[in-house]
Amino acid sequence: MSSAFPVICILHSLIATTSGALMMFHRKEIYTFTHGNETAAKLMGSTPQDQLLIRTSDSFSGLLLFAIGLLIFMVSFIKDREFQYFFAKGCALLHVFMALWRVNFERRVEVLAWDWLRLTAGDILLGLSWVLFLVCSWREKYD
Structure with a gap:
């Protein structure tokens, strides 16, 4: 585990x-x-x-x-491995959608013109943490 x-x-x-x-x-x-x-x-x-x-x-x-x-x-x-995979996939997807939202909509808001880039990078990094968990779990499962 x-x-x-x-x-x-x-x-x-x-x-x-x-x-x-x-x-x-x-x-x-x-x-x-x-x-x-x-x-x-x-x-x-x-x-x-x-x-x-x-x-x-x-x-x-x-x-x-x-x-x-x-x-x-x-x-x-929660210790259930299948639930952990499901939850991690959902969180990674949520962070991808949040980054897309920021790129498509928040960058158009004049007041937040430069802030969207920093926030998008944060969303991508948080999403990558879930992807890293999925990759490591996958490798652990098949090694």
């Missing part, structure tokens, strides 16, 4: 729960850190209604990401 699956799951869980918590509670600081002051001001909204809508949206997105992180943490304890 490969010990890589729980390690990869816990790594992804830490990334998701941390990102979700930061999105919910430290939105302004994260925008400033990742985009700079000028872009952060644009992303925060210009009217009180826009600001409330964006704050609510970010909070729910952060909550969803936090819940996904907890779910991935729980999945890390």
Whole structure:
């Protein structure tokens, strides 16, 4: 039984729960850190209604990401090899689709013009971690 699956799951869980918590509670600081002051001001909204809508949206997105992180943490304890393969394939595919989304749509958003490249590279690296698990498991199975 490969010990890589729980390690990869816990790594992804830490990334998701941390990102979700930061999105919910430290939105302004994260925008400033990742985009700079000028872009952060644009992303925060210009009217009180826009600001409330964006704050609510970010909070729910952060909550969803936090819940996904907890779910991935729980999945890390499953010992069924077939489920691990299925889950890893699904996660790799999800990261590929996320990278495609960023390339096709997020790069068109003027405010995020240069941010999409960094985020796409992150999606590809996270997807490759699942592919690495699948390759190592496959080699372990047939060696």
